[in-house]
Amino acid sequence: MEQQRRLTDAELATAVLDIEDPLAIENLSRTRPDASLQPSIIGEYHRPTTEQAIWCCHCQTHRHWNGFVVENETGNRYVIGSHCGPKHYELSFASARRQHTDLKQRQGLSRRLADILLVDAELLDSITHVLQSEGLRRIDAARAAIKKAAGDMFFRLQPIAVRGATLTESVRVRDYAAEARRPSSDKRDESPIYSFENRSIGTLEGAGLLIENGDCRDELLALRQALIEARKAHTRGTDSITTTDLQKIVKRCDEAHSRAEHAIALARRAPAFFSNENVSRLERWSEQFDAFRVQRTDVGFDVALSRGTAVRIVALEALELPHLADLGTASAEK
Structure with a gap:
């Protein structure tokens, strides 16, 4: 079960959890805090070692470059080094640190969701433009023509296309290992033994052009649905959504966008x-099948x-496909 958050998502969006100058905070006390009072981490600091170390309430001197600003029920705030926090507060500090880590993760996810929703209208428009583009229509028509005219070839090539694998051919080769394993009673038999192995022809x-399930259209529709669900979650309010579910919403948008961009890139290369080079490989690849043979033509x-x-x-x-709009800034930590 998630710990109770002390901030709403709206408050968390503007909260400063990384503090540049911890010694400038309000209500700072330089006394050593009561270790029996539960600490609450309100921020952390990370300073370069080229600068002076930060004063620590536990050490009572300047000794650390990384640490935390904590608060307890007295309302006072204290600066304590990252190594001294666990020493001073023991197990209660571990609990405070977990809650702070959870807050930072949720803040990153909330900000990432906000970035996504800033561009969702533009992105939805660009999805529609790609889906309705002449280039995508031509790819669909070419795929349907190949599937209808040469179904056996199409269904043999399709799994190769989906896996991003290479074309291979079955080659008859002499199996010296099998010859060496002949029983001693057959040693006088010097006839060669042959086997077949698959060898790469090329990419x-x-x-x-051959991918149907999970093609450009499917990935664009999945991205559109992810954006719609993200907008619905934001409209309903995210405070009631667990951090795990918020992470899923953000991750779904980011991954759907990445897959859609990849699918568009594949579609743009369909004429290849x-x-x-590829038709030459197809000619060579088809020689191993009885049902069809590929033969180059001028068209x-x-x-x-x-x-x-x-x-x-x-x-x-050659064809063109519209550009897919970006999905905001870089992804938050997941």
């Missing part, structure tokens, strides 16, 4: 499926089918 270019390639017919696949020309 499958333009893989985005018809590049000379793309033909797929010769086992039933004696051939289908022509016309190359997808």
Whole structure:
């Protein structure tokens, strides 16, 4: 169960949890605090070692460059070094530090959510522009044409495209290890033993053309839904949302945006499926199958089918896709 927060998310958004000059805070006491009173960390400091060390209420001298500002029920505040806090307060300091860490995490998540919502309208517009773009429509049409005309080839290539794997061919090679394992009774048999192994032909270019599930459209729709849910959570108020659930909302938006950008990049490279290098690889790759063969043409390639017919696949020309708007500033710590 999460500890009770002493600040609302609105207050937390502007709270200063990293203190630049801890000795300038209000109600600062230089006495050694009562260790029996539960401390509450209101901020922490981190100073470069090139500067003078910060005074510590436990050491009663300037000794630390990293530490905390704590407060107790007296209303006084104390500066204590990061090593002295656990020494002075023992187990009660561990509890205070956990709560402070939780507050910093929630503050980062709240600020990240605010950054996302500052740009969600622009981002939603850019999602719509990509989804309705001529470039994406042409990719969809080319994919459907290949799937309809050469289904066997399409379904063999699709998992390779999804995995981002390379094209391979089955090669007959002499198996010297198997020959060495022959029983002694067969040692006079010197006939070679052969086996088959898969060898790489090269990268499958333009893989985005073949990806159906999790393609550019799917990832853009997932991003749009993540943004809508984030806006709903903010409108309802986030104070009732646990930090874990707030983290999930932010993470879902960030990851959905990253996947959408990756999918758009794949879609932009779809015409490379018809590049000379890739068609050469497809020709070589198809030689191992009886159901179809790929043959280059001036306008793309033909797929010769086992039933004696051939289908022509016309190359997808260069295309443009609209830019996807950024998702605010860098992600908060997750």
